[in-house]
Amino acid sequence: MGVKRFRDGEWQGLEVLTYKEKSERWAGVTRVDLAQPDGAAFAVRYFEVAPGGFTSLEKHEHVHLVVVIRGVGEVQIGEETTTITAFDLVEIGANQPHQFRNPGSESLGFLCVVDAQRDRPILLDSDTLEPLDRLNQSSCEI
């Protein structure tokens, strides 16, 4: 409850989490869990993708609402890739393949709203958008 403040590139008083263990399938991503109020069916997270970084290419049943609040980057949804910048709202529907990438020189930061209870992402092959084999799967969190 109350006010959480983003100042000088940081959420004051909140822990910065590594998105997940480093892998060739993602890089340079951090996460801050901003809010999951008691009784709410949703959660709000803040992700930051460093220059050259990218999230995993994945799909899942739950949807994402993303609001970019700093920097410039790109999002791939299905086979389409679009540039995104501050105040853009990105909607990712159920089972749409998606990946956030930062080819720029400053950090890309965005808020992400998700269901509090959600299914696990399935990692996808970047050429075919088909699921990777089970050996290449691992737990992930966007």
Ligand code: MN
């Ligand atoms: Mn996702």
